[in-house]
Amino acid sequence: MDRRSFLGLTSGALLAGCGGDSGMHGGSMGAGMATLPLNTTPPLPEGAPLRPLARLANASALPGVFEAALAAAPVELPLVPGTRTTFWGYNGSVPGPLIEAHEGDRVRIDFTNALPGQDSTVHWHGMPVPAAQDGNPMDPVAPGATRRYEFTLPPGSAASYWYHPHPHQVTHEQVFRGLAGVFLVKPRIDPLPADLLDLALVISDLRLDAGGRIAPNTGMDYVFGREGDVLLVNGDRRPLLTRRQDDRTGCGCSTQPTPAICGWHLAPQR
Numbered sequence: 316m317d318r319r320s321f322l323g324l325t326s327g328a329l330l331a332g333c334g335g336d337s338g339m340h341g342g343s344m345g346a347g348m349a350t351l352p353l354n355t356t357p358p359l360p361e362g363a364p365l366r367p368l369a370r371l372a373n374a375s376a377l378p379g380v381f382e383a384a385l386a387a388a389p390v391e392l393p394l395v396p397g398t399r400t401t402f403w404g405y406n407g408s409v410p411g412p413l414i415e416a417h418e419g420d421r422v423r424i425d426f427t428n429a430l431p432g433q434d435s436t437v438h439w440h441g442m443p444v445p446a447a448q449d450g451n452p453m454d455p456v457a458p459g460a461t462r463r464y465e466f467t468l469p470p471g472s473a474a475s476y477w478y479h480p481h482p483h484q485v486t487h488e489q490v491f492r493g494l495a496g497v498f499l500v501k502p503r504i505d506p507l508p509a510d511l512l513d514l515a516l517v518i519s520d521l522r523l524d525a526g527g528r529i530a531p532n533t534g535m536d537y538v539f540g541r542e543g544d545v546l547l548v549n550g551d552r553r554p555l556l557t558r559r560q561d562d563r564t565g566c567g568c569s570t571q572p573t574p575a576i577c578g579w580h581l582a583p584q585r
């Protein structure tokens with residue numbers, strides 16, 4: 316299976332995984348629909364150029380080794396004009412930095428939990444890593460603590476994945492406050508043509524209160540799942556992606572409704 320096919324499958328799997336895991340997708344409400352909370356998110360600026368995702372730099376000079384540090388901490392971002400919103404981000408980025416490694420790589424990531432008063436973990440969603448390295452809720456990282464996640468990416472693991480916290484009881488909160496990122500595993504020989512630009516899009520939802528702070532969960536959110544007022548792409552509202560009409564494109568998930576993460580390919584500007 317080529318990587319383009321992987322992208323479509325991965326996107327579908329992400330939808331299924333997120334629903335049970337983080338409670339971010341509401342179900343059918345029926346008669347309860349009338350009691351849904353009103354949107355509170357202030358108007359957000361639209362139409363800025365699409366931001367490429369930040370990247371997690373490889374600190375290792377050794378071939379076949381990816382080494383980096385990842386810290387979860389509060390970060391203030393100027394999403395709403397005139398105010399700053401406190402998100403929780405990895406290395407100061409929302410979405411978190413894109414991690415790119417190759418099949419066969421040894422991956423070492425030192426994770427520091429700098430969140431206020433909550434355990435956290437890093438769960439490598441869908442990736443074939445040993446159970447002891449998978450950031451499950453039984454293996455928490457206490458506030459202020461650092462631990463190393465270490466695993467080897469096996470042959471055949473090339474795909475688009477995501478990583479996110481998976482602590483007991485507060486996974487949903489840590490994700491809706493901003494903690495999530497893309498992990499790309501590439502094959503040693505990439506079947507995609509070299510002149511195609513590989514663009515990762517993170518589509519997320521957000522609800523702020525009228526003051527521009529991240530809104531807490533309502534009772535309805537706990538019962539039916541939280542769904543934000545606005546959709547963001549790479550952290551912005553309706554960003555603009557321009558391309559020439561004759562550019563070659565091939566979105567790997569064009570048949571998926573609103574995947575949490577989507578791989579998208581288009582040719583560079585000429």
Ligand SMILES: [Cu+2]
Binds near residue numbers: 440
């Ligand atoms: Cu997950």
